[in-house]
Amino acid sequence: MANYFALGGVTLFMKVNSSIRAFCRKTLHAAGSSALAFTGILLLTSAAACSQNATEKPPSSQLNQEESTRLELLLTWDGKPFDLTEEAWQEQLSEQAFYVLRKQGTERAFTGSYNSNKASGTYACAGCGLLLFSSDTKFDSGTGWPSFYKPEGPNHVGETQDNRHGMQRTEVHCNRCGGHLGHVFPDGPRPTGLRYCINSVSLQFFPDPE
Numbered sequence: 001m002a003n004y005f006a007l008g009g010v011t012l013f014m015k016v017n018s019s020i021r022a023f024c025r026k027t028l029h030a031a032g033s034s035a036l037a038f039t040g041i042l043l044l045t046s047a048a049a050c051s052q053n054a055t056e057k058p059p060s061s062q063l064n065q066e067e068s069t070r071l072e073l074l075l076t077w078d079g080k081p082f083d084l085t086e087e088a089w090q091e092q093l094s095e096q097a098f099y100v101l102r103k104q105g106t107e108r109a110f111t112g113s114y115n116s117n118k119a120s121g122t123y124a125c126a127g128c129g130l131l132l133f134s135s136d137t138k139f140d141s142g143t144g145w146p147s148f149y150k151p152e153g154p155n156h157v158g159e160t161q162d163n164r165h166g167m168q169r170t171e172v173h174c175n176r177c178g179g180h181l182g183h184v185f186p187d188g189p190r191p192t193g194l195r196y197c198i199n200s201v202s203l204q205f206f207p208d209p210e
């Protein structure tokens with residue numbers, strides 16, 4: 001795969017994320033539907049779904065061919081890994097992000113920028129930009145790390161057994177680039193009962209438009 005960052009992925013993601021969500025909200029409002037109707041759905045799917053009752057075209061139709069192709073790379077994972085050399089990751093990421101994402105590190109509790117973030121929006125992988133979590137499933141766990149009860153996207157978040165530090169935990173990572181995100185524990189709130197305990201530095205937040 002071509003270098004994701006060379007494709008201008010994050011910029012495009014922001015553009016599309018904002019426009020599609022704004023479009024969906026507008027359409028659902030017009031239809032008198034609850035915003036809950038489309039929470040947790042992939043953005044592209046949302047656009048397709050909510051456009052069914054719309055009288056105007058969704059914003060994705062405003063993208064040119066090149067942008068559409070790049071968007072597909074971002075949001076719909078084709079199962080292919082996003083591989084960079086260790087040197088390239090080091091160049092791409094901050095020291096802290098490299099330590100957490102590529103070396104399975106952990107940021108100190110209550111130090112991450114998203115722990116107390118209550119804004120509405122989307123959390124993507126800080127390594128490759130893949131959609132990972134939504135603010136709709138974020139909750140205050142009191143642990144000092146951003147916590148979610150459900151990931152977004154089919155198979156975007158992978159799991160491995162982590163027996164380090166004398167504990168048996170389930171590690172979670174971005175399935176596309178393999179970047180370490182955090183751990184998942186079976187003590188979360190309803191409806192899943194799961195707590196995805198995620199390092200802020202592994203995430204990139206894209207706020208919803210005002």
Ligand SMILES: [Zn+2]
Nearest residue numbers: 125128174177
């Ligand atoms: Zn990733």
